[in-house]
Amino acid sequence: MAYPVVLVRAALVALTLVMHCSALYANDSLGVYFKLESFTYSETVPIDAALHEWETTDFESGDRQWSWNWLEMGVQWGHFSLGYLRREEYDLRFSPDTAELYWRTANQLDLAPNTDYEIDLRARHFQASGLRFAFRNHHAFAVMALDYQVGFARFEAQDLIDGRLVGRGRTVNNRDYDYVAELNYHYSEDRLFERQVEAPSGTGYAVDLALQAEYRQHRLSVVATDLVGAIYWRDAPYTEGTLNSDNKRYDASGYVRVNPTLSGYEGVSDEFRQPLQTRITADYDYAVSDRLAVGLMLQQQYDQALLAPSVALLASHALKLGYWPQTEMLQLQWRTPGWVISLGADGIDEGIRALALRFAYQPLLHR
Template sequence: MVVLNHFHKQYILLALLAISLKSLPAFAGNLPLFNPQNFTNKNYQFYSKAELFAANDPFSIKELFNDLQGDLHAKSGENLALAFARVDIGFSDDTWGYFGYAYRQEVAISASEDMVKLLYNAKNDIDFETSKVYNLSMEIDGFESHGLVVANSFELYKKNGWKFSAGFGLEFLYARQMQDGYILGDATAISEYDYDFSASSYYRYTENYLYDLDVEKSQAYGYTSHISLLLEDDTFSFLLLVNDLSGKLYWDDVPYSYVEMSSDNKSYDENGYVTYSPTISGIERAENYTQSLMRKWRFEGGVSFEKSAIYIGSEYVCNTYLPYITYKKIFTDAFKMDFSYETRFKSFGTNIIYKNYTIGLKCNDLFEPSAVGLSLSTYF
């Protein structure tokens, strides 16, 4: 169960380090997606961009870094945790398109409400509800990669003021970090201080966060593709963007485990609450494995005015919609700002654009946010 806390913290830390790099116009949505048409603008030759979006339902970012000390705001049903980071550095040629380097980290975790509550109560020595049966379920999917990117865009139709264009991108990937698996089980509170549990896990990993286990390093090569379709005139625009339309990582001898865990091995802390070193039995092996990358969608419609524009859209990842609305204001040719609101995690954001530089910030609370977004970019 510690994987929900530990793995999400690790990705936020590493992604924040990536953001410190010098980094196209900032995000209109939430996720750090690659839009081939942005990177093949014929007016610019060099691009550098870094973005992060990290959000979760049950805990604030502060609580994640403080061993879950604080308030719990678990959702009824499935609780989601997302952490996506992307850094792009490259150049564009008028004929051949864009060539660049990309660094990516992505993780998505979904957990049942019962699992989140049990984890929180156990971490904070909060009494359990005697005789309550907790449904334990969690899925995780993530990777870290370096890649080479090629992209180009083409105008396919132009008539009566309307233009239809398409962009295509292809990434060649190298990865050394991954997580892919699930936990299913149940726990029964036998007193205010104690519970019994049993669970099964099918889990592929390059580092085991469920229990201590040293494993050989693994690596993967792969590819992925991106596509964008844009229909626009002087007033209206309609965008469809798909990242990782067909993405695969081919892992060489990646460790996996199929194990049963139980609460046979118990001890108690100084306050009388149960602690565990779970009894584990099952299979530990390594095998070649093909990991499919999470497909990410963005649908967006916009209307432009003389000195402003409004965009309404949504992103879709992990069976979850992330709707948003963005208002852009043009103050001068050199200075622009936009303001956005995302409804899934209820986060507000702003981007400040000065000449060829952009900085963006997004959060859902000034003091204890559970969703944050950062963006830095430059192009010339």
């Protein structure tokens, strides 16, 4: 999840280039566009702790962590654009029991003796880079205006993780536990058994769609990323079988350390298909006046729907403030023709669990 830092650094470099090129081609149909978007959320522990083996006393029951990151920059010529794309996704989903057991053992906290735990963990991750081609158009009708864009991306992928662990655990005493679970996962690096493998290569394809409509006081924008898409991995290592906790050792304090034992098999899939999960964002505004609008924002991804009421102020409703109650995140957005800058967080200290950033520039269409 350190990937957003790389994105921010790239944004600073790209900002200089975009501003220079946008001025250079201000009166031409050729221009440069740029998009940086990142949203990271952890229900259980702060984002900083999630990067450091959950080593924290700040824990809340939850069932997911995810991070969605997108960096794109390219050229736009009239209605067409072509750009370089780099993206990364983490998607971890787990039972609350799994989260609590992992957090307690990671921090060597006392366990409640003779307590049963439901173990269920699904993990998905990849990094990718490639090219994205898009077509964009505008239609003006008698009572409304419509903008739309269709994009197609092809990219090479690495750092595969895709699998699931399901089973049961039970504490023996306040420092020891047993478990048995079924495992099935593909990977680029075997983080469970440290098996030496050759990392697979993947090729991905994705289609996206964006719509924006304005009708009197109403404005609606919808973006569907990975509307259709998948990554096809070649020669992907995998492990499948039953894990148990029979192989144990104890540290100086008597706390158990489990080296999982596998009863199953390891192999390599000639081809493994990793579907891309559709991400939908929507933004609706109703203009109460020229300087005030109220609305609702939606984000649907990783089987989770987030809603945020919003209020937009100033001329052309350039400044928007939204609150996402499910993540307790406050978001501030500044929008002018061609530009969008947005920042959201649920706090300002190391306890942040939700962090969102968007910074984008796209030349206006010559209509």
